Every structure is written in C-alpha cells, then in structure tokens.
Amino acid sequence: MSNTPLxxxxxxxxxxxxxxxxxxxxxEVLSDFSGDVLYRRPGYDPIVGLKGLREYYTGSRKLAAGRxxxxxxxxxxNNVAAHGMWEGDLxxxxxxxxxxxxxxSFDSAGRITEHTTYFFTPAV
Known part of the structure; x- marks a missing residue:
C-alpha cells in the first residue's frame, strides 16, 4: 500500500x-504546533497553547538528553498514531x-493541534 502525499x-x-x-x-519543536494546541501526557495537567508548551519543554519536563x-x-x-522507544537521561x-x-491531530496547515502521549510502564 502506498502513501498519499498527505x-x-x-x-x-x-x-x-x-x-x-x-x-x-x-x-523548532514549537513551530510544529498550532497556537492553541492541546497537549496531554500522564502526570501533568493538560497543556494549552504555545506559552504553556514552552514552559513545559524548558522547565517541568523530566526528560533530559535522549533519543x-x-x-x-x-x-x-489528519491523525497520526506513533509507537516507539525513548532512551536517555532524566x-x-x-x-x-x-x-x-x-x-x-493536525490542522489544514500541517500544524499539530492535539498531542497525547502514553508510556509503557507498570501502573496497575
């Protein structure tokens, strides 16, 4: 199956x-998002907008250098589901x-409007 240009x-x-x-x-990370982005990840209140996202990436994010x-x-x-591994420093x-x-989720300009991440860790 081939991919469409979108x-x-x-x-x-x-x-x-x-x-x-x-x-x-x-x-560059912030340039990928729309101005009113909604970002969700376990352990944090939902982050709304670029200002909140900048504060998260430059302050409260627990991850340091990694891949x-x-x-x-x-x-x-206009939706993408991705699965992978992260390894690096905290x-x-x-x-x-x-x-x-x-x-x-992406808008018509190709910017991320919603982003939700889940982690594979023991919980229940």
Missing part, C-alpha cells in the same frame, strides 16, 4: 517533531528507556 507529509512532520526534541531545539526511535506510524485523515540524573504511544 500521509507522507504527516509522517515526516511527526518524525521531524521527534528529531527536534532529540536535538533539544525547543523553537526517540519510532517503530511504527499509522495515518488516518533531569534528576537517572537514565531510563521506555516504550511510548503518541497520538497527533
């Missing part, structure tokens, strides 16, 4: 987002690796 563009956008995160290029490795992406309409000095699943 599917290819959205896959590249998600990969570019993770590449910018891994370079700690917050300005995202995407294993699979599924694209449907801001508290520790080191970890964990699986994740992330879900993205």
């Amino acid at each position: 599917q290819t563009r959205l896959r590249q956008a998600v990969q570019g987002y993770y590449d910018a995160l891994d370079r700690n290029d917050v300005d 995202h490795v995407l294993r699979a992406m599924v694209v449907e309409d 801001k508290d000095g520790g080191r970890t690796s964990m699986g994740f699943a992330a879900f993205f």
Whole structure:
C-alpha cells in the first residue's frame, strides 16, 4: 500500500517533531504546533497553547538528553498514531528507556493541534 502525499507529509512532520526534541531545539519543536494546541501526557495537567508548551519543554519536563526511535506510524485523515522507544537521561540524573504511544491531530496547515502521549510502564 502506498502513501498519499498527505500521509507522507504527516509522517515526516511527526518524525521531524521527534528529531527536534532529540536535538533539544525547543523553537523548532514549537513551530510544529498550532497556537492553541492541546497537549496531554500522564502526570501533568493538560497543556494549552504555545506559552504553556514552552514552559513545559524548558522547565517541568523530566526528560533530559535522549533519543526517540519510532517503530511504527499509522495515518488516518489528519491523525497520526506513533509507537516507539525513548532512551536517555532524566533531569534528576537517572537514565531510563521506555516504550511510548503518541497520538497527533493536525490542522489544514500541517500544524499539530492535539498531542497525547502514553508510556509503557507498570501502573496497575
């Protein structure tokens, strides 16, 4: 099955987002999002807007230097589901690796309007 131009563009956008995160290029990361983005991740209140997202990436984010490795992406309409592994350092000095699943919704300009991430860790 071949990708449509939209599917290819959205896959590249998600990969570019993770590449910018891994370079700690917050300005590039933020350029991937719409101004009224809604970002959800376990352990944090929902983050709304670019200002809140900048504060998260430059302050409260617990991850330090690391690398995202995407294993699979599924694209449907303007939505992407991604699955992969993150490994790297924590801001508290520790080191970890964990699986994740992330879900993205895009607007017509190709910017992320919603992003939700889940982690593969023991919980219940």
